Structure formats: C-alpha cells, structure tokens
Amino acid sequence: MSNSGSLCAEMAAALVSGKLKCVDLTNTLSPDFPVIVLPAEFGQCAPFRVETVSRYDDNGPAWYWNNISMNEHTGTHFDAPAHWVTGRDLPSNTVDAVPVSDFVAPAVVVDISAEAAADADFVLTRAFLEDWETRNGKIPPRHWVALRTDWYKRVGTPDYLNLKKDGAHSPGPDAGAMEFLVHERDCIGLAVETVGTDAGQGSHFNPPMPAHSILHGNGRYGLQCLTNLDKLPTFGAMIVAAPLKIQGGSASPLRVFALYDAE
Amino acid sequence: MSNPLSPPKRKDPLTPSRLGHVPPRLRSRAAKAMAVRAGQGRFVLQVCEGCSEATYPPRDRCPHCWGELRWADQPQTAVLLAETVVRATTDNFFREHLPWRIGTVQLDAGPTAVAHLHGDVAIGDQVRMRLVLDRGGNPALFALPLKETPHMQDDPQLRVFTSAPKHRRILVTDGRTRLGQDVAQALLAAGAGTVFLGNSDPLLRHDGEEWIASTPNIDMVPLDLTDSRSVSELAGTLGGRVDIIVNTAGYVRPGGVSSGSRLATLQTAMDINAFGLLRLAQSFGPALGARSDDGVNSAAAFVDINSIYAMTGNAGFAGFAASAAARLSLVAGLRGEMASVGIRVASVLCGPIDDAWHQAVPPPKVATSRVAQAVVQVLQDGLEQVCVGDVAEDLAARWQQDPFLTIREENL
Ligand SMILES: [Zn+2]
Numbered sequence: 157m158s159n160s161g162s163l164c165a166e167m168a169a170a171l172v173s174g175k176l177k178c179v180d181l182t183n184t185l186s187p188d189f190p191v192i193v194l195p196a197e198f199g200q201c202a203p204f205r206v207e208t209v210s211r212y213d214d215n216g217p218a219w220y221w222n223n224i225s226m227n228e229h230t231g232t233h234f235d236a237p238a239h240w241v242t243g244r245d246l247p248s249n250t251v252d253a254v255p256v257s258d259f260v261a262p263a264v265v266v267d268i269s270a271e272a273a274a275d276a277d278f279v280l281t282r283a284f285l286e287d288w289e290t291r292n293g294k295i296p297p298r299h300w301v302a303l304r305t306d307w308y309k310r311v312g313t314p315d316y317l318n319l320k321k322d323g324a325h326s327p328g329p330d331a332g333a334m335e336f337l338v339h340e341r342d343c344i345g346l347a348v349e350t351v352g353t354d355a356g357q358g359s360h361f362n363p364p365m366p367a368h369s370i371l372h373g374n375g376r377y378g379l380q381c382l383t384n385l386d387k388l389p390t391f392g393a394m395i396v397a398a399p400l401k402i403q404g405g406s407a408s409p410l411r412v413f414a415l416y417d418a419e
Numbered sequence: 420m421s422n423p424l425s426p427p428k429r430k431d432p433l434t435p436s437r438l439g440h441v442p443p444r445l446r447s448r449a450a451k452a453m454a455v456r457a458g459q460g461r462f463v464l465q466v467c468e469g470c471s472e473a474t475y476p477p478r479d480r481c482p483h484c485w486g487e488l489r490w491a492d493q494p495q496t497a498v499l500l501a502e503t504v505v506r507a508t509t510d511n512f513f514r515e516h517l518p519w520r521i522g523t524v525q526l527d528a529g530p531t532a533v534a535h536l537h538g539d540v541a542i543g544d545q546v547r548m549r550l551v552l553d554r555g556g557n558p559a560l561f562a563l564p565l566k567e568t569p570h571m572q573d574d575p576q577l578r579v580f581t582s583a584p585k586h587r588r589i590l591v592t593d594g595r596t597r598l599g600q601d602v603a604q605a606l607l608a609a610g611a612g613t614v615f616l617g618n619s620d621p622l623l624r625h626d627g628e629e630w631i632a633s634t635p636n637i638d639m640v641p642l643d644l645t646d647s648r649s650v651s652e653l654a655g656t657l658g659g660r661v662d663i664i665v666n667t668a669g670y671v672r673p674g675g676v677s678s679g680s681r682l683a684t685l686q687t688a689m690d691i692n693a694f695g696l697l698r699l700a701q702s703f704g705p706a707l708g709a710r711s712d713d714g715v716n717s718a719a720a721f722v723d724i725n726s727i728y729a730m731t732g733n734a735g736f737a738g739f740a741a742s743a744a745a746r747l748s749l750v751a752g753l754r755g756e757m758a759s760v761g762i763r764v765a766s767v768l769c770g771p772i773d774d775a776w777h778q779a780v781p782p783p784k785v786a787t788s789r790v791a792q793a794v795v796q797v798l799q800d801g802l803e804q805v806c807v808g809d810v811a812e813d814l815a816a817r818w819q820q821d822p823f824l825t826i827r828e829e830n831l
Contacts, residue, residue: 190622199683
C-alpha cells in the first residue's frame with residue numbers, strides 16, 4: 157500500500173527534489189574549538205581531545221579509530237534543564253530523559269547581528285523583542301528562539317570568547333527578555349552562536365545568568381555554539397537537535413541541522 | 420682562550436647527518452653510582468673505610484687493602500702531569516672528533532687519573548676537575564683551567580660533555596607562564612639561538628605578551644601538551660630544528676586523597692604533568708636522537724621541571740604530587756632510552772613555586788627566575804638532576820638519609 161499521501165512521504169519527496177533545504181548548524185568538534193572559561197578557582201570545561209587507538213598500524217592493521225574525550229558542554233551542544241540549579245528538581249530534566257519529540261522543533265530567527273556588531277555587550281530586552289514582533293510578527297509557541305549574532309564568524313579568533321580583563325563580552329538576553337520568551341511565548345529553548353546562552357557579562361546581570369536560570373528553571377533547553385543562523389529564514393525553519401543519550405547527563409555535544417523551504 | 424663558537428651554517432642537504440654514536444654503557448654498579456653523582460654536579464671519589472685512600476676509576480673494593488669503599492666529595496683541584504693527543508681510535512664517537520686531547524692528572528684527593536682536557540690547560544698547570552657524563556651517560560673526568568678563560572664554555576671538547584645553550588634552538592613548552600618566560604629569558608642570555616615558546620591557547624590573552632613580542636629570537640608556537648595532535652603537529656614542523664627541550668609546563672592544584680580534591684582536577688594534572696611529558700617524548704624524542712652529533716647545534720638535552728614532592732608525596736597537594744611522581748618515573752625511563760642515542764635527560768626539582776596556586780603555602784617559595792638559572796646551569800654543566808631552592812634542597816637531603824622517614828614527614 158502506498159503512503160504517498162503521508163506527511164513523511166511529502167517531506168521525503170521534498171528533500172529528494174531539493175524543495176526542502178538542509179543546513180548544518182554545527183561547529184566542527186576539534187581540539188582547538190574554544191570552551192567556556194570559568195574563573196580559575198572553579199572546575200573547568202574539558203576541551204575536545206582525541207587519541208588514536210589504531211590507524212591501519214600495528215595496533216589495528218585494517219582499521220582506524222579514536223578514543224575521544226570532552227565535557228558535556230564542549231563544542232556545539234544542547235543544555236538540558238538539569239544543567240542549572242533552577243532546573244534540578246524538574247521531571248525529565250537530563251538529556252536521556254528529555255522527550256524525543258522535543259528534538260525536532262521549529263525555529264524563529266531573531267537577527268541581532270547589527271546590534272551585536274556595534275556592541276559586543278548588546279543586551280536583548282523585552283522591549284526589543286516586542287518591537288521586533290511589531291515588525292516581523294508574533295513569536296509562535298514551542299519554537300526555538302534562534303539569536304542570529306553572526307558570532308560564529310569569529311570562531312578561530314580571540315573575538316569569539318572575547319575574553320577581556322573584566323570577563324567575556326558577547327551578546328545575550330536579560331531577565332525580562334527571558335521571562336517574556338518562556339512565559340509569554342512558550343519557547344522550547346534559546347539557540348545561540350555564542351559559547352553560552354547568556355551574555356558574556358551575564359554573571360553580573362540581576363538575577364545572574366538569566367538565560368540559564370529562567371530557561372532551565374522552566375524546563376526549556378539551550379543550544380550553544382551554533383553556526384549558520386544567518387542562512388535560515390526568520391520563520392519556517394525546523395531544527396533537528398538530538399543530544400546523546402547520556403545517563404543523567406546535563407548536556408551533550410551533538411550534530412544540529414535545520415530544514416527549511418527552498419525559495 | 421677558546422675560539423668563540425660561530426653560529427652553525429645551514430646544512431648541506433646532500434651531506435648525510437652524522438650519526439650520534441655513544442660509548443658503550445659501563446655496566447658496573449660502581450660506575451653507575453659515580454654517574455648518578457656526576458649528574459648532580461658533585462665531584463666525588465670512592466674512599467676506603469679501611470685505609471682512607473681515595474681511588475679512581477670506580478671499583479667494588481679498595482685496590483690497596485680490599486676494604487669497603489664509600490662515596491665522598493673531594494677537592495676538585497689537580498695538576499696536569501702529562502698529555503696525549505689521540506689521532507686514531509676505533510671508538511665511533513671520538514673518530515668523528517679527532518684529534519682529541521687527554522692527559523694524566525694528579526688529583527689533590529690522592530690518585531692519578533686519566534682525564535679529558537680543556538684546550539686552555541697545559542702540562543704543569545693547576546687544573547679544576549669536573550666529574551662529567553659522556554654522551555652515553557658514563558662518568559668521566561674533565562680538566563678545566565683553574566680560572567675562567569675567555570669563551571671557556573665554547574671549548575669543543577668540553578661542549579661534547581655539556582648541553583650548553585649557546586647557538587642552540589630550544590623549545591620551552593609553556594610560554595604563557597612566568598616560569599616559561601623566565602626560562603626563555605635566561606636561555607637567550609646564555610646565548611641560545613632561538614627559543615620557541617609554546618602557547619597552549621593562542622586565542623587567549625596572557626601576561627608577558629608584550630615582552631615576548633618585543634624580544635628578538637623568541638618564536639611563539641602553538642603547543643598544547645594535553646592535545647596529542649598539537650604536540651605531533653609541532654614536532655612535524657620543528658622536529659629537526661629543536662636541539663633542546665625544556666618542559667616548563669605544569670599544573671598544580673591543592674587537594675587531598677580521600678577529601679578535598681576532585682578526580683577531574685587530578686585528571687587534568689595527570690594529563691599535563693605525566694601524559695604531557697609522554698606526548699613530548701614520543702613526538703620529539705626520535706628527532707632529537709637522530710641529531711645528537713650534528714655539529715655546533717646538535718640536539719643535546721631534554722630538561723623537565725618537576726616538583727620535589729615527586730619523591731615523597733605531599734599532604735595538601737596529594738594528587739599533584741602523584742602526577743609529579745608519574746612524571747619523574749617517566750623521566751627516568753626516558754633517560755635510559757635517550758642515553759643510548761646521546762641525548763641528556765635532566766630533572767630540575769623545585770619546592771613550591773611562588774605563584775598563584777601556592778598562595779596558601781607558607782614561605783620559603785622558589786622564584787621562577789631562580790628555577791630558570793638552574794635550567795641554564797643544568798645545560799651548561801651537562802647535569803641530570805638538580806634541586807632548586809631551600810625546600811627542595813632540604814627535602815632531597817633528608818630523603819638521601821632516610822627516604823621512608825621523609826615520606827612520612829611530608830604526609831603526616
Ligand atoms: Zn683500603
């Protein structure tokens with residue numbers, strides 16, 4: 157029996173014909189990719205490391221494979237609610253327990269690249285979002301809010317972490333913006349190109365780290381270190397972001413990509 | 420005076436490099452015991468417990484009365500009685516370095532002995548003796564002028580027994596720290612040709628960047644000892660152009676064994692302190708060994724700066740001390756392997772260094788500039804092990820008397 161009328165079949169046909177485009181939102185997991193730097197007295201995020209077990213050599217003549225190690229928050233990664241103290245008592249708050257249906261979700265792209273270029277400490281506020289909605293339309297529920305900053309273009313330079321003597325400088329939301337997105341727009345999470353969902357100076361905000369605190373405290377997710385958000389349409393893209401099923405994991409590196417209608 | 424050493428010419432690509440032959444390893448326990456002391460820069464001879472005569476070369480029993488021998492520091496002065504110029508030999512190493520001057524010295528300590536001669540000593544001269552290690556790690560006597568002569572370190576015969584920095588290209592593994600920068604500065608002051616300074620994170624700021632940028636003959640190179648690919652990529656770039664490696668990298672954090680520490684922290688310590696050394700040795704060792712007799716800037720030495728607590732453990736820094744112990748053990752293994760290809764392997768052992776991670780440790784703490792001076796001394800004298808600073812010297816002295824007591828003292 158044919159299921160040519162099914163949604164999956166339609167999608168498959170669109171992928172084959174090129175009507176649906178697919179774009180990679182993932183940075184390459186390499187030893188050089190920067191990880192978040194915490195004050196030295198705290199435990200640090202392990203960078204990605206790779207040790208070759210064999211490469212067609214005496215340790216394995218016909219096969220090549222590596223041992224890899226990293227932190228759950230290394231490279232492009234997905235933050236589960238348990239990552240933050242505010243989300244520690246929520247049900248299904250670790251990557252192995254997050255409902256699989258949440259791994260495929262639509263996205264709305266909020267472009268703050270001009271503001272971020274002008275001011276690395278640009279703070280996304282509720283007022284900015286309300287103004288954005290009057291120009292672009294309302295942010296629909298259960299969407300990833302993808303903050304396009306073009307920050308991914310800084311990867312490989314000191315300007316990516318942008319770590320100065322007074323800490324990191326990168327754009328991010330304040331508490332008002334996060335309350336708005338979570339409680340009034342029911343976002344599934346915040347997706348960013350920077351190393352964290354919070355602004356570089358977010359620990360000095362009131363409350364500190366509002367994105368982490370409010371997202372995870374309400375069972376929402378974070379996607380960090382993304383690329384190519386500038387390739388996505390404002391509305392209509394679908395993000396596929398399925399973390400590794402790490403038992404009790406707070407986060408996971410992953411491959412993130414998006415599907416969107418070709419023009 | 421010695422002819423001042425000229426900077427090496429670039430190599431003729433059609434001329435094969437000279438293989439670094441090493442003399443056969445002396446097997447006797449007495450010769451090895453003398454080598455250990457030579458590596459510490461001591462001038463020792465065996466003295467008989469029966470007749471009190473000093474004896475040389477090293478033996479198992481007194482040649483006069485068959486009495487027991489013990490090692491004792493001796494006056495370093497002697498008189499050169501006779502000299503010979505060796506013009507032919509079957510020894511693979513010395514064949515490449517002929518003619519070679521040796522002589523007979525009358526040691527003020529008692530015995531006469533055969534010694535290698537500095538170019539500025541002549542028959543009848545009072546000379547200053549040094550116990551040196553040859554390229555295979557065997558002990559030998561070397562006669563130096565009593566007083567410093569011009570360019571004395573540049574004497575070609577002396578240079579065979581040392582790893583002097585002059586004109587050599589030296590990799591200092593962690594240039595982000597004060598220690599690495601002080602070592603680089605001291606090496607340049609001692610005549611190093613180039614210092615390659617490792618930077619584990621070229622995208623992150625660090626102190627001393629302006630000084631490095633404004634200092635000639637320093638090249639900052641990407642090197643992260645926790646990243647095998649980073650180390651092997653740098654070896655691929657620099658392997659044939661590095662003559663000495665000074666491993667200044669280290670990771671120190673306080674913490675106990677059963678409490679007050681984190682496994683993740685200890686893993687980082689092991690990764691930098693122990694595995695980092697392993698990665699360096701695996702990536703750079705073969706290239707060093709292939710160039711151990713390659714002219715003025717032949718490959719010469721691998722120096723590792725480590726903690727004296729490698730020998731005992733250390734309450735309050737237990738995990739760090741364990742990583743230091745692993746590192747010291749690896750260095751011992753590396754020393755054996757490198758001796759067979761003519762490369763000296765040395766440890767500079769320090770007590771707490773005066774840095775941010777020892778803020779809670781009471782003085783005395785050793786200044787990084789002092790450690791840097793010790794590195795230069797190790798290279799100039801061709802040593803294998805020195806202890807720097809009051810804490811390290813005191814601990815080493817106690818350890819030599821009673822290792823298990825010292826371990827107890829440092830841990831409870
Ligand atoms: Zn005797």
